[in-house]
Amino acid sequence: MALATVQALTFHYPGAPAALRDVSLQIEPGEVVALLGPSGSGKSTLLRALAGLVPHFHGGRFAGRVEVAGLDTRRTRPAELAGTVATLFQDPEDQVVFTRVEAEVAFGLENVGTPPEEIRLRAAAALEAVGAAGLASRPVAELSGGELQRVCLASVLALSPELLLLDEPTSQLDPDGAAAAIELARSSGAAVVVSEQRPERVLDACDRVVFLEEGRLRGGGLPDAWLPRDAVLPHGEPAGEPVCRLEEVSFAYDRPVLDGVSLQIGRGEVVALLGPNGSGKTTIGKLAAGLLEPRAGRVVREGRACYLSQDPGRYLVAERADEEAALAVGGDLARARAALAQMGLADHVARHPRDLSSGERERLALAAVLVAEPDLLVLDEPTRGIDPERKDELVRLLRLQAAGRATLVATNDLVFASALADRVVSTVPEREAVLA
Amino acid sequence: MRPAAAAALLAGLAAAALLAHRTVSVAAIAALLLVVCLRAPAGRRRLYLVGAIGSGLAVVLVTPFVETIGSHPLWTGPTVPVLGQLDVTSEELRNGLFQGLRLTAVALAFAVYALLLDHDRLVQSAGFARRSVLAIALATRLVPTLERDAAGLVEALRGRGVEVSGARGRARLLSPLLAGSLERALNLAEAMEARGYGRPGATRALRPSWSAVDRAALVAAAGAVAIGVLWL
Numbered sequence: 001m002a003l004a005t006v007q008a009l010t011f012h013y014p015g016a017p018a019a020l021r022d023v024s025l026q027i028e029p030g031e032v033v034a035l036l037g038p039s040g041s042g043k044s045t046l047l048r049a050l051a052g053l054v055p056h057f058h059g060g061r062f063a064g065r066v067e068v069a070g071l072d073t074r075r076t077r078p079a080e081l082a083g084t085v086a087t088l089f090q091d092p093e094d095q096v097v098f099t100r101v102e103a104e105v106a107f108g109l110e111n112v113g114t115p116p117e118e119i120r121l122r123a124a125a126a127l128e129a130v131g132a133a134g135l136a137s138r139p140v141a142e143l144s145g146g147e148l149q150r151v152c153l154a155s156v157l158a159l160s161p162e163l164l165l166l167d168e169p170t171s172q173l174d175p176d177g178a179a180a181a182i183e184l185a186r187s188s189g190a191a192v193v194v195s196e197q198r199p200e201r202v203l204d205a206c207d208r209v210v211f212l213e214e215g216r217l218r219g220g221g222l223p224d225a226w227l228p229r230d231a232v233l234p235h236g237e238p239a240g241e242p243v244c245r246l247e248e249v250s251f252a253y254d255r256p257v258l259d260g261v262s263l264q265i266g267r268g269e270v271v272a273l274l275g276p277n278g279s280g281k282t283t284i285g286k287l288a289a290g291l292l293e294p295r296a297g298r299v300v301r302e303g304r305a306c307y308l309s310q311d312p313g314r315y316l317v318a319e320r321a322d323e324e325a326a327l328a329v330g331g332d333l334a335r336a337r338a339a340l341a342q343m344g345l346a347d348h349v350a351r352h353p354r355d356l357s358s359g360e361r362e363r364l365a366l367a368a369v370l371v372a373e374p375d376l377l378v379l380d381e382p383t384r385g386i387d388p389e390r391k392d393e394l395v396r397l398l399r400l401q402a403a404g405r406a407t408l409v410a411t412n413d414l415v416f417a418s419a420l421a422d423r424v425v426s427t428v429p430e431r432e433a434v435l436a
Numbered sequence: 437m438r439p440a441a442a443a444a445l446l447a448g449l450a451a452a453a454l455l456a457h458r459t460v461s462v463a464a465i466a467a468l469l470l471v472v473c474l475r476a477p478a479g480r481r482r483l484y485l486v487g488a489i490g491s492g493l494a495v496v497l498v499t500p501f502v503e504t505i506g507s508h509p510l511w512t513g514p515t516v517p518v519l520g521q522l523d524v525t526s527e528e529l530r531n532g533l534f535q536g537l538r539l540t541a542v543a544l545a546f547a548v549y550a551l552l553l554d555h556d557r558l559v560q561s562a563g564f565a566r567r568s569v570l571a572i573a574l575a576t577r578l579v580p581t582l583e584r585d586a587a588g589l590v591e592a593l594r595g596r597g598v599e600v601s602g603a604r605g606r607a608r609l610l611s612p613l614l615a616g617s618l619e620r621a622l623n624l625a626e627a628m629e630a631r632g633y634g635r636p637g638a639t640r641a642l643r644p645s646w647s648a649v650d651r652a653a654l655v656a657a658a659g660a661v662a663i664g665v666l667w668l
Binding site: 053077083098100106115316372 | 609612633641642
């Protein structure tokens with residue numbers, strides 16, 4: 001008997017067109033289902049429907065039926081489904097309740113009525129399983145994005161659910177961490193539905209693939225852009241007139257992050273900066289762009305530098321998309337609109353940035369730095385939350401403009417790096433040979 | 437010391453500052469809380485100290501102009517519509533100082549609570565009104581979260597070559613900060629519901645029993661209130 005059944009589900013968020021249209025699906029106990037599809041295709045909504053959050057939390061129009069473990073989700077509140085169902089949301093920063101890791105992992109266990117004497121033991125075991133046992137007493141605010149994603153994964157695994165819903169669980173993890181997380185979910189014994197924008201990370205581990213497009217299930221094989229691709233990383237030599245040079249640079253926050261790092265980026269070349277979580281990729285990017293000053297060594301830069309942070313859609317300040325893009329060019333709206341058109345946002349120039357979808361916000365943020373035509377462009381994890389088709393477009397755009405500038409991309413996305421970069425540099429030098 | 441005992445002690449000191457009727461007593465309580473507050477990391481405590489001391493100073497400065505007490509004028513000014521004739525008496529100055537110190541002491545007690553207490557353990561140790569305690573803990577986290585978001589916004593703008601400076605530049609961040617907080621609050625509420633928050637039959641992880649220090653802190657809290665009423 002199926003663990004979860006979705007029958008002819010159609011759902012509209014309040015005042016919006018249908019996010020899901022006539023979706024029918026069965027999930028068997030213990031199977032791993034990869035849920036793929038472009039941004040805005042309804043993947044997160046389908047996961048929310050399986051968790052009961054649609055329609056209970058979001059409201060809207062709901063037609064059809066969803067049953068999980070024999071419970072009709074329209075009659076059972078999400079909190080009552082918790083424990084049977086566990087959900088890992090897209091953005092780990094927005095799901096953390098407590099300030100310390102151990103309490104955070106224990107929160108769900110307490111809510112579902114776990115015997116008090118078991119709570120700490122199960123929380124500790126879950127943290128150990130995700131390789132985060134050493135983080136138990138750490139404040140959540142001090143964790144890197146990847147560490148936080150592991151802690152959130154531990155929080156859901158600790159519940160030992162029958163159905164595990166993972167919404168882009170590896171978006172902030174390096175390839176090794178991502179493979180370990182998917183394998184961990186698979187070996188938990190729960191049925192797993194995992195939504196991903198990087199198909200190569202889940203296809204090997206899943207039993208079945210479901211593809212959503214404009215809210216409908218698509219039959220047949222995967223579109224070409226979604227087929228797994230081999231990452232063939234380039235191993236070029238530094239080239240072009242140097243635009244940015246890091247010379248024996250060291251940096252520390254509370255603990256040392258970089259020690260004697262040297263790197264040169266020349267005009268016309270695209271350098272991909274790879275390395276595991278917490279190895280200093282973001283710090284190198286910020287030092288190159290002049291947002292941080294090194295503790296030792298020096299950074300030499302020619303011309304204007306622009307930096308696009310991780311999760312840039314969160315950091316938009318203007319009331320209209322064109323005004324946002326115009327900030328970097330002294331309010332020149334004509335240039336801003338041209339940059340927006342280049343990113344496929346010509347129809348959205350007058351919209352409030354926060355009314356845009358998350359993918360559109362990311363593109364707006366990218367337009368807001370590209371409009372400045374910088375000599376050095378630094379992008380930090382620019383493919384987080386971006387589907388393969390958009391990723392291909394991003395590669396085309398960056399390659400098109402690459403000749404006029406130096407580009408540094410900090411990323412964990414090997415397929416993206418192999419498609420875009422002329423040269424790969426690792427924050428862990430001994431891994432460069434392996435990567436090559 | 438358990439966070440619940442420490443919170444009770446802080447509440448006792450704040451209550452004593454409100455109940456005491458001698459300026460020197462309130463000043464002593466404020467000084468004690470300031471010393472404790474200085475144990476927090478410099479970067480985090482700055483905002484709280486500016487808020488606590490700044491609001492106290494504002495009360496000290498404004499009180500003489502809005503009160504009309506005392507018979508020992510130090511300065512007599514013009515007549516202002518609504519407020520009447522402005523003057524400053526030594527009694528008004530003393531009262532302004534007293535009220536300013538009271539406000540500072542209460543604000544410093546909150547600063548110590550926000551900066552130095554383990555809110556997770558406080559929530560977990562709440563034997564009753566757990567929802568209210570959790571709400572307070574989440575509200576307490578709002579300040580550091582806003583600080584982080586503001587830093588992220590400034591960095592995003594600097595990354596585009598836009599420097600944020602002056603009151604007008606910073607004021608531009610208020611609207612996105614508010615919108616970001618609302619988004620974050622909605623996402624958090626959804627995640628809490630999905631994790632079973634509010635479901636009947638919740639349990640709590642085992643907690644260590646109350647130590648002698650914890651009990652002493654509770655007695656001291658009650659004592660501070662009593663002394664505040666009777667002697668300070």
